[in-house]
Amino acid sequence: MFDILNIFLVVFDREGDDGKFVSVTVKATDQGEPSLEGVCSFTVEITDVNDNPPLFDRQKYVENVKQDASIGTNILRVSASDEDADNNGAIMYSLSxxxxxxxxxxxxxxxxSGWIILKKPLDVSNIYL
Ligand SMILES: [Ca+2]
Ligand SMILES: [Ca+2]
Structure with a gap:
């Protein structure tokens, strides 16, 4: 005689409350009188999927730069983080x-690094107000 196997479909959230591991206990029960039971457990490690985008620590950065700042000046450093693992969480910065x-x-x-660097002199004569 077989018990009906109930299958629950769940979506794991590795970065959420589920964590990286899920442990389940399995119970076997015989049909004797009285019935006896044994237990074991198994653990599943949840591997990562890329389901989180990089998030910047600010929506907007503002920085003052002197007109005569020299080429190569570090202007500001932006920073983003990504909750995913390995390449899914590795961040590369680019400008657009x-x-x-x-x-x-x-x-x-x-x-x-996210450092933004001055590449060309800031020439105010090119700015028309
Ligand atoms: Ca993920
Ligand atoms: Ca990601």
Whole structure:
């Protein structure tokens, strides 16, 4: 005689309350009178999927830079974190400016550290107000 096997479908959240490991106890019960039982347990390690985007510690960074700042000046450092593991949580920084591509000419960013560095002199004579 077989018991009906109930299967519960759950979605594990590795970065949430579930944690990296899930442990379950299995119980075997005989049909004797009185019935006896034995138990064992098994543990499943939840491997990571890339379900978290990098999050910056701020929505917007603002920094003052002197007009005569020299090329190579460290302007500011951005920082993002990602809860996923290994490559899923490894962050590379890059710059983009969809609205004004010329702005990109002034700066470069170190892909791993997040430091933004002055690449071209800031020439106020090019700024028309
Ligand atoms: Ca994940
Ligand atoms: Ca991620």
């Amino acid at each position: 400016s969809p609205s004004n591509r010329q702005d990109l000419e002034y700066f470069e960013i170190q892909a791993e």
